[in-house]
Amino acid sequence: MWFSNYKLLEKKKLTNDVYEMIFSDWNKTSNKPGQFMTFMLPKTWFGRAYSICETSNDKYIFIIKRVENGRWWSIEITDLEIWSELKAVWPSGHFILKENNKAKIFFATWVGLAPLYNQLQSIYDSWLKYKTKLIFWLKNKEDLFYIDKFEKLKEKIDFEYKIYLSKENDVNFEYWHITNFITKENIDWFEEFYICWNNMMMDECISKLENLWFSRENIHNEKF
Ligand SMILES: Cc1cc2nc3c(=O)[nH]c(=O)nc-3n(C[C@H](O)[C@H](O)[C@H](O)COP(=O)(O)OP(=O)(O)OC[C@H]3O[C@@H](n4cnc5c(N)ncnc54)[C@H](O)[C@@H]3O)c2cc1C
Structure with missing residues (x-):
């Protein structure tokens, strides 16, 4: 060490x-x-x-x-x-972005964004062109940060993002938890999943993905 x-x-x-x-x-x-x-x-x-x-x-x-x-x-x-x-x-740590061309989706809650943003930054820095998407959960609009950085990512890589607020209903955002996003239609495009946050949210995401037949080897996670 x-x-x-x-x-x-x-x-x-x-x-x-x-x-x-x-x-x-x-x-x-x-x-x-x-x-x-x-x-x-x-x-x-x-x-x-x-x-x-x-x-x-x-x-x-x-x-x-x-x-x-x-x-x-x-x-x-x-x-x-x-x-x-x-x-x-x-x-x-072993929660490292895989070096392959698989379309990747990132699920972040609050500061669980940190390792995922670092992974997106490395995709940005190396001009990789596969599809990427970030699903980001916070409680209220006042908790939002780094939107300017998400917009910058869009300029260079194939990147989209969606924000979920669980305590505020606003037309510009999705309402409730990011696990709501996990439906067959929404994730069909993606081959690899990166998830970061606490045990409960992680377990819910992983079990929803497995129920949709995503293989565990394509689901990577970090628990805070
Ligand atoms: C691999 C790894 C990476 C981490 N990266 C980050 C990071 O980038 N940013 C960051 O803020 N924290 C991060 N953490 C959490 C951090 O290590 C501490 O646990 C956190 O700062 C709380 O420490 P504490 O002594 O104040 O409270 P603790 O007594 O350690 O935690 C009190 C409670 O708060 C929960 N908790 C821990 N972190 C958070 C959090 N961020 N928000 C809400 N509840 C939390 C714990 O599960 C526990 O139930 C990471 C943890 C791990 C294991």
Whole structure:
């Protein structure tokens, strides 16, 4: 296991509880699309994993949600001052974009978008031309972020996206949960599935896909 120090260069509040945090990668550790890094708590040395959302010129960009009723790490990391330095394990994990030409669909809820966006970024950077689609779930319109980035993806790759809001009914968005999207007609075009979020949502997605005869080997998932 390899550790390095990473310095917090920028921090931006994207919504009420989601922060974009940019750390230096001066050691030039490289990542595969979809991997995470494990940051160590400065005092206790407990680790917490955060998926790399984007990479840019020796920087790693993360999107981190403050979980108010958790064990405090998400609060501690989002409270960090600029120029703070954290020790982290180099990028690791097996939730990696497959190198093939299969049409891919990505199911993300909230900051579960991070590894999927990193995978879409790698498709964008390599000009790959197969069909891609993102299904993104949030609660309300005020929780939305990165729409400008989704629009940019459309300029270069075969990409579409659909947003589901579960607590707000608005004509411009789909209502309720992204698992509603999983019907034979909607997913017939796609050959590979990438899903990221919690156990419950993941299990529901996977069982719906399997009921539609999608083979488990084409369903890739990361649980937060
Ligand atoms: C591989 C991997 C990648 C991850 N990548 C990210 C990431 O890119 N961004 C990110 O914000 N978190 C990510 N997480 C979650 C992160 O590691 C922490 O669990 C999270 O920040 C909460 O830590 P905590 O100590 O505040 O609360 P904890 O005590 O760890 O968690 C409290 C409760 O909140 C749930 N929870 C965990 N993460 C979230 C979340 N994001 N939103 C709502 N509920 C949550 C937990 O399941 C638990 O029930 C990732 C986890 C894993 C395993």
